[in-house]
Amino acid sequence: MSGAPGPAENLADGAASAGLDAHLVVVRDTNRRDSGGHGEFRLDLRLRVAPGETVALLGPNGAGKTTALRALAGLEPISEGHVILNGAPLDRPGRRGWVPPEQRRIGVVFQDYLLFPHLNAVDNVAFGPRRRGRGRAEARALAAGWLGRVGMEGFGKRRPGQLSGGQAQRVALARALATEPALLLLDEPLSALDARTRLDTRVELHRHLAGHEGAAVLVTHDPVDALMLADRLVVVEDGRAVQEGDAESVTARPRTDYIARLVGLNLYRGKAEGHQVHLSSRPEGSGRADPRETDLGEHAVGEPLTLTAADSLDGQAFAAFAPSSVALYLSRPEGSPRNTWLAMVSGVHRHGDNLRVQLAGPIAAAADVTPAAAAQLGLEPGQEVWATVKATEIRVYPA
């Protein structure tokens, strides 16, 4: 299917640009993988990363993030598109351009590090420099330097089996950086660590990423890792980029249920007319701030709700508000705010210092209430409550 390149593939302008310019198309039979029932998985992702920039591919498991990383590293060929690094084409299926992984200037930190078990830490790190033509002593000295930079001096003689998870992660990072890659790829670099090590390692990793002169692509399903380590986020779902931007814009204006859930916002899709947003009766982003509560019951279908927001917009739009901005009442509030609806409590659980109340009704929503308020309301599943949100608390932005 790698026919003539379309206009997007025209490389005349992009060819000389620094950093990574990639359009990854990978088509694969999913029958052997976790059966999504599709029969075919298609990754179609455009990615540009400037030198010195760190981009996080954030998405749920099975979204295609790791496939994208493997395609960049040359461990998996792409079926269409291109991979261009610092102006040099690495993979262009239509034009017979293929550079094998060992000739790409790309360093990879693998999810479970994959340190060679038969080599000690120094020789693991020296492996790359050795393959790229350095002498044994020179490579070892270089490796020792990198181990020092990641805070692992004195551990050079240790075998990977004698290193803790956090230490192995650092050695893996040193090993990838020691080849001075133009592009650094990190596959879930912190997911194998326990919570405490993770915190320290994340700070360390951030420092090294900031110091790395090449481009970096980080794959993670953890929003905290993505937000703290990356300059820019690309949210990948089902093989496609569904949202892109810096941490602030992505978290403030989620465009998918997945992100809304990650950042804890109620998200709805609808049609905006000025200050009014007519929500779809069964919203696409069904606005569950917590994935545990999904049972909407018969209350799910009702009158389509119209929200009033302070922002003004026309056309297809998203409306988002935080669970903390929802107020609950037992009876319809007096002089009622405009955004008021009758909802049914479908679940209550602790959320930090507060209680998070799952609401079914015309829209599924999450509301945060203080324990005191909850006691006063006597909240329990099945109970009907009035929910209100101030217009100023609702963010509306184009879909």
Next chain:
Amino acid sequence: MTMNAISATRTRRRRRIPAALLVPAVIGLAFLILPLAGLLARTPWTELPARLAEPEMLAALRLSLITATAATALSLLFGVPIAWLLARGDFPGRSVLRALVTVPLVLPPVVGGVALLLVFGRNGIVGSWLYERFDITIPFSTTAVVLAMTFVSMPFLIVSVEGSLRGADLRFEEAAATLGAGRWTVFTHVTLPMVAPGVLAGAVLCWARALGEFGATITFAGNFPGRTQTMPLAVYLALQTDLEAAIVLSLILLAVSVIVLASLRDRWTATP
């Protein structure tokens, strides 16, 4: 040591063994162990040093060690690449090839010897060419001993190495590739070191099998003292004239077998 102690404790805690299993098991064990005990019982321990120093004995021992080692070297040289092909290759007929390679495992060694004779004999396909072209005669030479041993024992190495290669995690090889290692370097610097235990086990097994080789050797190489008479052949010959010599030779082979088993105990005898 502690591991053994723990597993022993565990065994004791298991349910009692039914007699219908225990009785045949004990009889079978006796059948396996008694002959070896008998061999030890009949060994002329006092004469042993003098017996071992006899020139025919030393010649057979020396020849056996040299040829078995040479056969192991040949098996490594050709067997490891074959194992790699079988484990990693992606070509039609791979399963057929695997079956063919393992045929010598089940083939009666004498048949192997006959087959070798037909190919490498003076009238054989390869043998006649070698003879006419280079004036080389292989049958009934030390080379023939090595070839016979290699033919019979290489499959042991191949099977062992192939198993290790299949078990090896390919992602380490990918990691090596991203660090700049080409395919050959990946093989020598990552794959081979990681499957080294399997290669070693295969080589030891192969060597032990070569050392015990009898049928193919006597068919293809004959029984000439100092040239093709290896230990098993010497045992067989001695049995007809000098029982004590046969016992001493057998004892040596038994000792070697036990040492090999001991060195492989984790890989070969450990329960999965």
